[in-house]
Amino acid sequence: MFHVGGARSALYNWAVARQSGGTFVLRIEDTDAARNKPEWIDGIISALAAIGIHEADPAFEGPYFQSHNADRHREAAQQLFAGGQAYYCDCTREQLRERTGSEHLGYDGFCRDRGLLFEEGRALRFRTPDEGSTVVVDLVRGEPAFPNSAIEDFVIARGDGSPVFLIANVVDDLDEGITQVIRGEEHLSNTPKQQLLWEALGAEPPVWAHLPVIVNEKRQKLSKRRDKVALEDYLADGFLPEAMTNYLMLLGWGPGDDQEIRPSEELERLFRLEDVNTAAAFFDVKKLTAFNGEYIRALAPEQFAAACVPWLVAPYAPWRPEAFDRKVFEAAAPLAQTRLALLSEITNYVDFLFLDEPVQDEASWNKVMKAGANDVLRDARAEMAAVAEWRADDLKAVLLAVGEKHGLKLGKAQAPVRVAVTGRTVGLPLFESMELLGRERVLARLDAAAEKLAAQA
Structure with a gap:
C-alpha cells in the first residue's frame, strides 16, 4: 500500500520535475523478492495516478527495476575494491563484540590493511576517510556536517557478493541521471554514506532535500502498525483524490498566504523546496476531512x-x-x-x-417517539393521503398545519415523521425526500410507525 508520506514526497518530486522541465523517475527497489509482487507495483502506479502523477505524462519516466541493474551494482563494488576504496572483511559479529565489548559500537576497521581477497562469506566494506567531515548540502536542512570518524566502514557487498541497498541506490541514481533526491528525513542518516559513494565513483552528488517527518495527533511518527497510513485506504473511505493532493502538498510547506484550498496545478507552480519547513508535519485527519467537504461541495x-x-x-x-x-x-x-x-x-x-423499510436508528426513535407523536403521525398521514399533488411544498404545508393543531412548531412536528420515513433524526431535507420516496411508500411507513407506537403503548 502507498504510504501518505511517500505520496507527499512523490508530489514534491513531481512539482520540481514539472517546474524545471525535468523528469520524475519511478524506481521499484525490488531486490528483496519477498517484499515485491507485481500487484503491489500496479498499486503504486494507480495510487500515483490518483494524485495526478500519470505514466502517460512526458515528465514521467519508469518504472525502472533495481533488480535489472544488478550487474552494474557488482561492477561498481568491484571498481571501488580495485581502486583501494573498499576492502574485504571476514569478521563475524561475535568477533567484533569480543574486540569492542559491545554489540552497539560500529565496525573497528580490523580488516582494513589485511589485504583479503574475495571468498564466500567475506563482506566488502567501504573505506571511510579517517579525517574531516562529509558535508551534505540540503535544500531543506542547510549543510549538516557528519564527522567521518563517526561513520564506520560500512558494508557495500554481502558475503555472497551481492551488493547492498546503499551502493545499488547510488549506482541506479547515476545510471538514471538523477540530479535531485527529495525524500523523507529518516533517510538523512544514510546520506553521508551515499555521498561518499558518489564521490568515490567519480560523480558529483545530487541535490539533496530531506522532508519533515509526518506525525499523528500524539506527535508520533505515522506508523503502519499504529495509524492509517495508506493512500488507498483514505480514497476507499471517500476522500477525493484532489482533496488528498491539496492536503498532502501542505504537509510541511505552504504558499505563504492564508489560502489553503487550491487546484493542484497552482500548488505545483507555487511550490518551492527552499520553503519546506524542518518541523514535523501533523497529519490532521479532521482538517483533511474539512478539505474534502470543501472539494465535494465544489x-x-x-x-x-x-x-x-x-x-x-x-x-x-x-x-x-x-x-x-x-x-x-x-x-x-x-x-x-x-x-x-x-x-x-x-x-x-x-x-x-x-430499502424496503428504513434502517431504524433506535436512539432516534427513542428521542422523538414520545407522548403525542402517534397523534402527529396519524394526522399527518390522513392529510398527506388527501393532497392533490405529491410535492415537497404541499407536504410541508400539511405538516405546518398539523403542527399548529397540536401546538408544535414545524421542527417538532416533523421529527416523528422524519424518523418514521427515513429511520433517523438527521438526513436529507424531509419534504424533498418524501417527494422522491413517493406517496404510497411514505404512507406505508407512517402507518408502520403508528402501529409500532401503539404496540409499545
Whole structure:
C-alpha cells in the first residue's frame, strides 16, 4: 500500500520535475523478492495516478527495476575494491563484540590493511576517510556536517557478493541521471554514506532535500502498525483524490498566504523546496476531512453523482441491486452534496430511498417517539393521503398545519415523521425526500410507525 508520506514526497518530486522541465523517475527497489509482487507495483502506479502523477505524462519516466541493474551494482563494488576504496572483511559479529565489548559500537576497521581477497562469506566494506567531515548540502536542512570518524566502514557487498541497498541506490541514481533526491528525513542518516559513494565513483552528488517527518495527533511518527497510513485506504473511505493532493502538498510547506484550498496545478507552480519547513508535519485527519467537504461541495452535480457510484453498489450498498433507481438518486444527490464530508457517507443518506423499510436508528426513535407523536403521525398521514399533488411544498404545508393543531412548531412536528420515513433524526431535507420516496411508500411507513407506537403503548 502507498504510504501518505511517500505520496507527499512523490508530489514534491513531481512539482520540481514539472517546474524545471525535468523528469520524475519511478524506481521499484525490488531486490528483496519477498517484499515485491507485481500487484503491489500496479498499486503504486494507480495510487500515483490518483494524485495526478500519470505514466502517460512526458515528465514521467519508469518504472525502472533495481533488480535489472544488478550487474552494474557488482561492477561498481568491484571498481571501488580495485581502486583501494573498499576492502574485504571476514569478521563475524561475535568477533567484533569480543574486540569492542559491545554489540552497539560500529565496525573497528580490523580488516582494513589485511589485504583479503574475495571468498564466500567475506563482506566488502567501504573505506571511510579517517579525517574531516562529509558535508551534505540540503535544500531543506542547510549543510549538516557528519564527522567521518563517526561513520564506520560500512558494508557495500554481502558475503555472497551481492551488493547492498546503499551502493545499488547510488549506482541506479547515476545510471538514471538523477540530479535531485527529495525524500523523507529518516533517510538523512544514510546520506553521508551515499555521498561518499558518489564521490568515490567519480560523480558529483545530487541535490539533496530531506522532508519533515509526518506525525499523528500524539506527535508520533505515522506508523503502519499504529495509524492509517495508506493512500488507498483514505480514497476507499471517500476522500477525493484532489482533496488528498491539496492536503498532502501542505504537509510541511505552504504558499505563504492564508489560502489553503487550491487546484493542484497552482500548488505545483507555487511550490518551492527552499520553503519546506524542518518541523514535523501533523497529519490532521479532521482538517483533511474539512478539505474534502470543501472539494465535494465544489463538484458539479453530475460530477458528484458520478463520484458517489462506487458506494451505491455492492459491497457498500445495503439494498437489493434491482431496488436502486439511478434517476431517483440523481434527484437526491444535490440534497446530499452540501452535507457530506466523505463520499462514503452517501449510502447512509440515501439508503431509505432504496430499502424496503428504513434502517431504524433506535436512539432516534427513542428521542422523538414520545407522548403525542402517534397523534402527529396519524394526522399527518390522513392529510398527506388527501393532497392533490405529491410535492415537497404541499407536504410541508400539511405538516405546518398539523403542527399548529397540536401546538408544535414545524421542527417538532416533523421529527416523528422524519424518523418514521427515513429511520433517523438527521438526513436529507424531509419534504424533498418524501417527494422522491413517493406517496404510497411514505404512507406505508407512517402507518408502520403508528402501529409500532401503539404496540409499545
